[in-house]
Amino acid sequence: MSAPTLPIQVPADDPKRKQDQKETDDKTKANGEVKEGEDLSDEDLQLKNELEMLIERLKEPNTELYRPALETLRTLIRTSTSSMTSVPKPLKFLHPHYPELQTLYETWSPTEDKSLFADILSVLAMTYSDTQPRGTLRYRLLSASLLPSSQHISEPGLWGHEYVRHLAAELGEEYRVRDLGEEEGEEAEPVKPTEGDEKDKEDGEQQEQKQKVDLEPVGTIDDLCALAMQCAKFLLHHNAEPDAVDLLEELEIVHKIVDLVDDNTYGRVCQYMIACVNLLAPPDDVAFLRTAHAIYAKHMKLPEAMTIAIRLGDQELVKEDFHAPRNPSMQRQLAFLLARAQVPKEWVFPEDSEEEISEDLLDCLSNTRLSQHFREFGKELGVSDPKSLEDIYKSHLENTKTTTANVDSARANLASTFVNAFVNAGFGNDKLMVEADEGNSWIYKNKDHGMMSAAASLGLSLLWDTDVGLSHVDKYTYSAEEHIKAGALLATGILNTGVRTEADAAMALLAEYVENKSVSLKTSAIIGLGLAYSGSQREDLQALLLPLIADESVSMEIASLAALSLGFVFVGSGNGEVSSTILQTLMEREPKQLDEKWARYMALGLALLYVGLQDATDAIIVALQAIEHEAISKQAQILVDMCAYAGTGNVLKVQTLLHHCDEHIVKKEKEEKKDEESSEETKEEQPQKDDTFQAFAVLGIALVAMGEEIGSEMSLRQLNHLMQYGEPIIRKCVPLALGLLSASNPQLPILDTLSKYSHDNDLQVALNAIFAMGLVGAGTNNARLAQMLRQLAGYYYKEPDCLFIVRISQGLVSMGKGTITINPFFHDRQIMSRTAVAGLLATLLAFTDAKSFVLDKYHWMLYFLTPAMYPRFLITLNEQLESIPVTVRVGQAVDVVGQAGKPRTISGFQTHSTPVRLGTTERAELATEEFIPFTNVLENFVILQKNPGWEKEDKMEL
DSSP: OOGGGHHHHSOTTOHHHHHHHHHHHHHHHHTTOOOTTTSOOHHHHHHHHHHHHHHHHHHSSOGGGHHHHHHHHHHHHHHOOOOTTSOOHHHHHHGGGHHHHHHHHHHSOSSHHHHHHHHHHHHHGGGGTTTSTTHHHHHHHHHHHTSOTTOOSOOGGGGOHHHHHHHHHHHHHHHHHHHHTOOGGGTSOOOOOOSSOHHHHHHHHHHHHHHHHHTSOOSOHHHHHHHHHHHHHHHHTTTOHHHHHHHHHHTTOGGGGGGTOOTTTHHHHHHHHHHHGGGSOTTHHHHHHHHHHHHHHHTTOHHHHHHHHHHHTOHHHHHHHHHSOOSHHHHHHHHHHHHHTTOOGGGTSOTTOOOOOOHHHHHHHHTTTHHHHHHHHHHHHTOOSOOOHHHHHOGGGSOOSSOOTTTTHHHHHHHHHHHHHHHTTTTOOOTTTTTSOTTOOGGGGSOHHHHHHHHHHHHHHTTTOTTHHHHHHHGGGGOSSHHHHHHHHHHHHHHTTTOOOTTOHHHHHHGGGTTOSOHHHHHHHHHHHHHHTTTOOOHHHHHHHHHHHHOTTSOHHHHHHHHHHHHHHTTTSOOHHHHHHHHHHHHHSOHHHHTSTTHHHHHHHHHHTTTTOGGGGHHHHHHHHTOSOHHHHHHHHHHHHHHHTTTSOOHHHHHHHHHHHTOOHHHHHHHHHHHOOOOHHHHHHSOOOOOHHHHHHHHHHHHHHTTSHHHHHHHHHHHHHHHHHSOHHHHHHHHHHHHHHTTTOOOHHHHHHHHHHTTOSSHHHHHHHHHHHHHHTTTTOOHHHHHHHHHHHHHTTTOHHHHHHHHHHHHHHTGGGGTEEOOSEETTTTEEOHHHHHHHHHHHHHHTTTTTTTTTTOGGGGGGGGGGOEEOEEEEEOTTSOBOOOEEEEEEEOOOTTOSSOOOSEEEEEEEESSEEOOTTEEEEESSSSEEESSSSOOEEEEEEEOTTHHHHHHHHO
């Protein structure tokens, strides 16, 4: 009798009652059910009853009721709205009925109604994706298979964005399973029933049985690809470009996206694809670039297309893009880009071509006006006046107790020669050399090989000035002093670097000295030709220098430098004749010759031929493994491998190079000596193992990682580990790797690290760290770095070698008075200059054994940096190629890939009038819409066109 009064006796807020209610609710939610009449509103209850009634209709024998019921179900599911965090109500109410609907579906005969039923089941399968994987895809494919290919009940997009994303995920998973040939049942294990609960056990068996049915593959690979294309089309039109690209990439049909993009979506698609390139493994990275190129070419975005063609190093694509525009101004703009990348002129205008080239276009392609524009740029910035050595050294700020003026004066003068050359590079008006009185030249304040470097410095001061420069250098070519004459020949090569002229002066002046009996003259002529024609791929140079490599009677020094020069000239070309000749020489030379320090430059010459070619090196590496001389074989393999993947950020290559560094060669030798107190005979049998390859491996880590920001940061940590645990050969190369990783880009963490290394107990480490500081700050005028170097000058005033390198670094930091960069990446850091990589590597290789090269009589090797040197400016030109001032904003570049809307591409900007100086990580954009640029990246030379709508807009505002 007391039962009816129970609800009154229990308080409404009783905690136990609340707990029981919560547990009941959780259980019903877990089962996908909602208790009738409790948590449902009238509207929800009505919807639930309606859905159940429609399911009952589908079970009835009257087939005429099926279609209306299915149509109603489809409408209810499509029109249902929900918040971002909850399941749509029709799906929630239909979830418990999904297994019986599956069973019902199997009993229907194949009709259009069954196709629609499969479509609805495909949507419901999303709620069972954890226990029945890929159900959504299975029913979608079944639905398509029941109808002719020309028609379908509905496009995937009609079911909403979430459905398409779900379908895309399952498509990728299904393709991967089929492609790898895995057991599909392994993908998602069935739920294991608990021992105690019989009901759960039965459910588990049912799920397992159902799963086996569901996992039977439906449709072919072609069906998957066709469905993926439908999904990608929907995603592209709903601001999900990255999802569309990822889907097509998973199904290995990313090239088909070219047909799907339109004027609104192609830009974001290409941006995303190019950003992905550094994160992809070969050959997917090249496939992405080629697809992006096809999209840009289709939409006539030629500067963007040309950028990718240069990255790929594809001669046919470059030629195609160059001749595509009808507007001559656009063609000139492309010519400026090709000239900056040092692409051979013959790629776009073959020698047998009868096409006439306009003078303006030829000037743009050949960089002939570079010197003139650079000097005008210097005047605008107020840095055209020559700088004295004291302006750089600022000796009065050095903390030295004694004067350094008389300490090793010949070495000090030699350092001053390089400093003067680097600081005044390109301006052609320094007081020590160019403007010096006859007979009172700085050359005569140097000794022997110092005279050679001093005469060669003239070429750096007159860099790119092929008209006036040659007349200044010419007088020294008749000198009776051999070293001065050799320096003049080298100067001729240096000042022609990166500039092509019809006169071809470097070839005319230097070719005759290649066969000269004097080693100095021969060396200078060979190196001069390599620098002057770096990246030009000239066949006549191949004919001139190849015999020097092949001739066994020629010394290893000359042969190696000839190989290096050909490496400069044919950098990144994969030239078969040059590579086979170098390879043959490495195989046939005597072991004693291959033990020489010069052999590394022959290996580098070979490696430079493969810069950026990735997989194309497989055959050459196999051939190198056959070389009997173990040391040179290993060095060459590492150099070729790291050059092939330069700037790609390839993680696997970085790991391989790290493995080379973990071998403790010195330690092994000590253990061997302890274990075997061997006789003299056994000592002869076990010569000391060469560890030079480890030095190259350290440089290789930086070379591969430097093209990608995250990879660069990660490699910093690895280099730090190597510094702590590595052998001496590795430790002395870590600073050089840091310098390569961040050339002309002084970042505080790297500066602090190098500053610490510059005080290392091992003088070799300290010396290389000081030089690396110069590389990191090259052409930046970084005040913090300049102060560090002044302190080091005081610290090392008793160490002539270290002081010499400190002075060199001071010169590098002020290179071109802060207007020249040596960073190999340009055009918004999208293109890697292969000639710049060659120049940097050749210089760094000299510092892997600084005492034998730079600190000995081969200090002229510092001029190997010349191919990497280029002005860091933005100069705007009108269509007549005359310089015009325009207002621009310059700020730090911001990565906007995948961001919604039109976000700002620069931050912390300042407004300037062109010409302006651009930092390594800076980006420029026009401040107004008065002009339209012919290129998407404002860097180097940019041709502008007057915006026809600008004046009208201006008047309207007035």
